Amino acid sequence: MTVVAGLDAGTQSVKLVVYDADARRVIASASAPLDLISGEDGSREQHPAAWVDAMRECFHAVDAGIRGRIEALGVSGQQHGFVPVDAAGEVLGPAKLWCDTSTSAECGEIMDAVGGAARCIEVAGNPILAGYTASKLPWTRKHRPEVYAKLATILLPHDYLNFVLTGERWCEHGDASGTGWLDVRTRTWSRTMLDATDATRDLADCLPPLVEPDTLVPVSAAIASELGLPAGTRIAAGGGDNMMAAIGTGCVAEGRLTMSLGTSGTLFAYADRPIVDAGGAWAAFCSSSGGWLPLICTMNCTVVTEQVAKMFGFSTRDGDARIAATPPGADGLTFLPFLNGERTPDLPLGKGVLAGLGAHNMREAHVYRAAMEGATYSLRYGYDAFVGAGMRFDRIALTGGGANSGAWRQMVADVFDCPVDVPAQVESAAFGAALQALWALQRAQGAADTLADVAGAHVAVDPSLACMPDPARVRAYQPAYQRFLRHLDAVRPLYAASPSS
Numbered sequence: 319m320t321v322v323a324g325l326d327a328g329t330q331s332v333k334l335v336v337y338d339a340d341a342r343r344v345i346a347s348a349s350a351p352l353d354l355i356s357g358e359d360g361s362r363e364q365h366p367a368a369w370v371d372a373m374r375e376c377f378h379a380v381d382a383g384i385r386g387r388i389e390a391l392g393v394s395g396q397q398h399g400f401v402p403v404d405a406a407g408e409v410l411g412p413a414k415l416w417c418d419t420s421t422s423a424e425c426g427e428i429m430d431a432v433g434g435a436a437r438c439i440e441v442a443g444n445p446i447l448a449g450y451t452a453s454k455l456p457w458t459r460k461h462r463p464e465v466y467a468k469l470a471t472i473l474l475p476h477d478y479l480n481f482v483l484t485g486e487r488w489c490e491h492g493d494a495s496g497t498g499w500l501d502v503r504t505r506t507w508s509r510t511m512l513d514a515t516d517a518t519r520d521l522a523d524c525l526p527p528l529v530e531p532d533t534l535v536p537v538s539a540a541i542a543s544e545l546g547l548p549a550g551t552r553i554a555a556g557g558g559d560n561m562m563a564a565i566g567t568g569c570v571a572e573g574r575l576t577m578s579l580g581t582s583g584t585l586f587a588y589a590d591r592p593i594v595d596a597g598g599a600w601a602a603f604c605s606s607s608g609g610w611l612p613l614i615c616t617m618n619c620t621v622v623t624e625q626v627a628k629m630f631g632f633s634t635r636d637g638d639a640r641i642a643a644t645p646p647g648a649d650g651l652t653f654l655p656f657l658n659g660e661r662t663p664d665l666p667l668g669k670g671v672l673a674g675l676g677a678h679n680m681r682e683a684h685v686y687r688a689a690m691e692g693a694t695y696s697l698r699y700g701y702d703a704f705v706g707a708g709m710r711f712d713r714i715a716l717t718g719g720g721a722n723s724g725a726w727r728q729m730v731a732d733v734f735d736c737p738v739d740v741p742a743q744v745e746s747a748a749f750g751a752a753l754q755a756l757w758a759l760q761r762a763q764g765a766a767d768t769l770a771d772v773a774g775a776h777v778a779v780d781p782s783l784a785c786m787p788d789p790a791r792v793r794a795y796q797p798a799y800q801r802f803l804r805h806l807d808a809v810r811p812l813y814a815a816s817p818s819s
Contacts, residue, residue, distance in 0.1 A: 319338060319339075319340045319341070319387070320338075320339040320340055320389060320756065320759070321336060321337065321338050321339070321345070321384070321387040321388050321389060322336075322337050322339060322388065322389060322390045322391065322392070322752045322753075322755045322756045322759065323335065323336045323337070323388045323390075323391045323392075323752055323755070324337070324391070324392050324393075324394065324562070324566075324745075324747075324748035324749055324750065324751030324752030324753070324754075324755065325373060325376070325391065325392070325393050325394065325479070325748060325751060326393075326394040326395070326559060326562065326745065326747040326748035326751060327352075327369045327372070327373070327393070327394070327395045327396060327475050327476065327479060328352075328396055328559060328580070328581075328747070329352070329354065329364075329396055329415065329416075329417065329580075329581045329582075330351065330352055330581060331349050331350060331351045331352055331372070332349065332350050332352065332369060332372035332373055332375075332376055333347070333348070333349045333376070333745050333747075333748045334346075334347060334348045334349070334373075334376035334377065334379075334380065334748065335347045335743070335745050335748045335749055335752055336380060336384055336385075336388060336752075337749065337752045337753075337756070337776075339756050339776065342776060342778075344743060344749070345384060346380045346381065346384045347745065348375070348376040348377075348379035348380055349376065350371075350372035350373075350375040350376050350379075351372070352364060352368055352369070352372060353368065354415075355412060357420065359420045360418065360419035360420040360422070360658075360659060360666075361414065361418050361420040362414070362415045362416075362417040362418040362419075362658075363412040363413060363414055363415060363418065364399075364412065364413055364415060365409075365412050365413070366401050366409050366412075366413050366475070366478050367409070369475065369478070369479060370479070370482055373479065373482075373545075374544070374545065377545040377546060377547075378545075378546070382546050385545065385546040385547060386546060386547075386548055387548075388547055388548065388551055389548070389551060389552070389759060390534065390551065390552045390553070390554060390755035390756065390758065390759040391483070391537070391547075391551060391552070391553050391554065391751075391752075391755055392553070392554040392555075392556050392562070392750075392751030392752055392753075392754045392755035392758075393476045393479045393480055393483070393553065393554075393556035393751055394476060394556060394557060394558070394559045394561075394562035394563075394747040394748060394750065394751040395474060395475035395476025395477075395478075395479060395493070395556070395557075395558060395559060396415060396416055396475050396558070396559055397416050397474070397475075397493060397496040397558035397559060397560060398415070398416035398449050398450055398451050398474070398496045398497070399413045399414065399415050399416060399451070399474055399475040400413055400414045400451050400454035400455070400458070400472065400474075401413045401472070401473040401474065401475060401477070401478045402458065402465050402466075402468075402469050402472065403469075403471045403472075403473055403478070403481075403487075404468045404469070404470050404471075405470040405471075407481065407485075409478075410464075410465040410468055410469065411458075411462055411465045413475065413478075414454045414457070414458075415449075416449045416496075416582070416617075417449060417581070417582065417617055417658050418449060418454070419448045419449065419617075419658065419659040419666050419667075420457065421448070421449075421453035421454050421456075421457040422448045422453070422659070422666040422667065424453040424454075424455075424456045424457050425445075425446045425447060425448060425450065425452075425453045425666070427456060428446045428452055428453060428456070428498070428511075428514050428515050429445060429446050429514075431513075431514035431515075431517075432510060432511065432514045435598060436596065438498075438511070439594065439595075439596060439597075439598055439602075441501070441508060441510045441511060442498070442499070442500065442501045442502065442503075442508040442510070442511050443495075443500075443501065443502035443503055443592060443594045443602040444495070444498060444502065444594075444598065444601055444602050444603075445498075445598045446498045447498075447598075447601075447661050447664065447666075448617075448659055448661055448664075448666035449617070449661060450496065450497065450498040451472070451474065451496065451497035451498060451499070452497055452498035452499055452511065452515050453498070455472070455515055455516060455521070456515060456516065459516070469524060470524065471524055471525075471526060472521075472524045472525060473487065473489075473526065474489065474493050474494075474496075474497070474558070476493055476556045476557065476558065476559075477489050477493070477526060479556075480535070480553055480556060482541065483537050483538065483541050483553050484535045484536065484537060484538055484541075484553055485538050486535055487526040487527075488526045488527055488528070488529045488533070488535075488555075489525065489526045489527070489528055489529070490528060490529055490530075490531065490533070490555040490556065490557055490606055491505050491528060491531075491604040491605075491606070492557040492558050492561035492603060492604050492605050492606035492607075492611065493556075493557050493558040493561065493606070494507075494528060494604070495601075495602075495603040495604040496558055496601070496603060498511060498515075499511045499512055499515070499521070499525070500604070502592055502594070502602050502603065502604055502610065503592045503594070505528070505604060506528075507522055507525055507528075509522070512525075529555050530555065530608075531555050531557075531606055531607055531608050531754065531758070531769070532554075532555070532757065532758045532761045532762075533554065533555040533758065534552040534553065534554060534758050534759065534762055535552060535553045536550065536551070536552055536553075537551045537552065537553055552755075552758075552759070553755075554751070554754050554755040554758045554759075555606065555754070555758070556606070556751055556754070557606030557751070557754070558606070559747040560578070560584050560586055560603075560611065560613060560615075560747075561603075561605055561606035561607075561611060561750075562606065562746075562747040562748070562750035562751045562754065563576060563578055563584075563586075563717055563746040563747040563750055564576060564586055564588065564605060564606075564607070564611055564750065565606070565607060565750030565751075565753050565754055565769065565773055566717070566741065566743060566745075566746035566747060566748070566749040566750025566751075566753060566777065567715040567717055567741050567746050567750070567777060568715065568741075568773045568774065568777040569586060569587065569588050569611075569715065570588050570605070570607050570609070570769050570770045570773050571588055571770050572588060572589065572590065573587075573710070573711060573712065574587060574588055574711075574715065575587050575704075575711040575713070575714050575715065576714070576715045576716075576717060576746075577697060577714050577715070577716050577717070577718075577730065578716075578717050578718040578746070579619050579620060579693075579716065579717070579718040579719065579720025579721055579726060579730075580619060580620060580718035580719055580720070581619060581620055581621050582615055582616060582617050582618070582619055582621075583615070583616040583618075583619035583693060583696065583697045583718075583720075584613060584614065584615050584616070585613065585614040585697055585700055585701055585704070586603075586611050586612065586613040586614070587611070587612055587704065587709060587711070588605060588607075588609055588610075588611060589609060589610040589611070589612060590609050590610070591609075591610060592610050593610055593612040593707075595703070595707065598664075599700075599703035599706075599707075600612050600613060600614050600662075600700065600703055600704065601613040601614070601615060606754065607754075607769045607770075608769070612704070612709075614662050614697065614700030614701065614703070614704070615661050615662055615700075616660065616661065616662050616693070616696040616697055616700070617656075617658045617659060617660050617661050618655045618656055618657050618658055618660060618670075618693060618696070619693045619696075619697075619718075619720060620634075620693075620718070620719050620720050621657065621658065622653070622655040622657060622670075622689045622690075622692065622693050623637060623686065623689050623690050623693065623720070625657060625689075626682075626685055626686050626689045627686065630682040630685070630686070632682075634723075637686055637690070637723065637725070638723055638724055638725040640682065640683035640686040640687060641683075641686070641687050641690065641725035641726075641729070642725065643683045644683045644684055644687045645794065646691075646732070646791050646794035646795050646798060647691075647794060647795065647797065647798035647801075648679060648684045648685075648687045648688040648691060648798070649676075649678055649679040649684060650674040650676065650679060650801075651672070651673075651674045651675065651679045651684050651685065651687075651688040652671075652672075652673045652674050652688060652691075652692070652798075652801055652802055652805050653670070653671070653672055653673075653685070653688035653689045653691065653692035654668070654671040654672075654673070654692060654802070654805055654806060654809060655670055655689060655692040655693050655696065656668030656669055656670055656671070656813070657669070657670045660696070662696060662697075662699065662700045663696070663699060663806060663810075665809075665810065665813045665814070667813045667814070668809070668813040669813065671805065671809055672685070672688065673805050674801075690725070690726060690729060691729070691733075691795075691798065691802075692802065693720075694726075694729055694730060694733050695733065695798075695799050695802040695803075698733055698734060698799060699803070699806075701734060711736065712736075712737070713736065713737045713738070713739055714730065714731075714734060714736050714737070714738050714739070715739050715740075715741060715779075716730060716738050716739065716740050717740070717741060717744070717746040718746075721740050721744070721783075722744070724783075727740065727783065727785045728785045728788070728791075730785070731785040731786060731787045731788075732787050732788055732791040732792050732794075732795055733795050733799065734787075735787045735792045737784065737785070737786050737787065738784060738785040738786075739779040739783075739784050740779060740780050740783035740784065741777060741778070741779055741780070742778040742779060742780045743777070743778075753769075753772055753773060753776055753777075754769070756772060756776075757769045757772040760772070
């Protein structure tokens with residue numbers, strides 16, 4: 319029997335799934351929480367040691383007999399994180415994360431050095447947006463000079479866990495494309511972007527080599543023993559959490575669209591060629607499966623509904639009742655949910671805005687609905703850019719914590735006027751990492767199946783969670799979404815200003 323595992327290091331927790339490929343079922347799972355270090359300047363950081371501790375906790379929570387059957391493991395990690403490592407492999411400081419907006423000024427500095435956002439897109443396929451790894455390097459040079467002085471290697475979160483597991487440093491194209499330094503068209507590091515980020519040193523020396531999706535590297539003997547893994551267990555290339563979720567939801571072929579309702583919200587589609595927008599309407603990322611993954615990211619999704627529920631003293635588990643008690647459009651209440659700044663739309667200095675308050679809608683249920691609608695409308699805003707570019711989709715595969723809400727699933731179907739499917743494996747990033755490991759293992763054994771073949775054989779949907787658009791609600795959401803766009807246009811000038819103005 320072939321048993322593989324997938325580990326996903328997210329913002330809020332580390333999750334582990336162990337998958338029996340012959341039985342087509344997850345035979346064990348575990349999770350461990352993570353803390354977030356937040357600052358008023360927009361900084362969002364974590365200590366990489368906490369990821370390692372959580373990884374250990376997850377493995378030790380799984381029965382030793384199951385751990386002893388694992389042949390290969392894939393690692394998924396939150397994108398864009400900046401892990402500074404010295405020549406000996408020691409972490410030099412906390413990791414700045416994808417949701418860190420304290421480096422927004424450095425984003426502008428890098429783009430100015432290249433010749434503007436449009437020139438960045440021309441050179442490498444993407445502008446440098448808030449949270450991208452590139453901006454964290456000049457910030458570190460300014461604010462943590464002792465870290466910069468000792469810096470030998472820049473690792474992304476999933477790269478760092480791979481390094482802990484194997485003792486080797488490498489990166490793969492999907493996660494690398496989220497740094498801002500990768501030319502996504504050629505799938506190589508861009509000398510222009512590296513020089514614009516730091517003209518005083520050769521940043522190429524700080525970046526690990528890029529490997530192919532079917533790479534397998536042995537787990538070190540010491541770590542295998544510590545985690546209870548068999549000697550000879552191998553690690554796949556892994557990738558960013560969105561890239562692994564693409565595999566875990568079957569988004570590895572043309573025409574597929576996945577939406578993730580997590581702390582952040584994402585929309586991504588597979589392409590067999592670079593899909594670059596001259597205006598930067600979406601992230602022109604590579605996939606971790608040998609292709610490309612045009613992606614929309616919003617920085618405020620379930621975090622918004624969670625904050626509203628916390629403010630009113632109830633659990634999001636009870637949130638669906640609030641949605642059922644209120645009509646689409648929240649009786650005129652509009653929530654621009656930019657609590658952490660925003661990437662789509664591009665407002666890194668944005669803040670949350672609640673508009674349209676009246677005596678009739680100043681209630682917790684209305685505010686909760688407006689928060690869920692606002693998070694959904696932000697994703698719809700990005701989806702409109704995909705459609706405007708000629709992309710077409712028949713169904714949406716919905717994943718992430720928000721997909722557990724029946725009300726949110728139906729809202730997505732209605733706001734997007736598109737059928738919604740929910741994969742049977744809810745931890746799509748961890749599951750996708752396990753499937754990548756399975757595919758790489760099979761290729762090493764001589765199999766000719768593509769990753770799309772493997773996903774097609776193992777990714778299933780839960781028919782009981784599928785949602786079809788309701789025509790009446792589709793019509794009701796249309797003016798509410800247009801109202802959201804009008805409010806968005808109204809606040810753009812306000813949040814385009816510098817913090818001191």
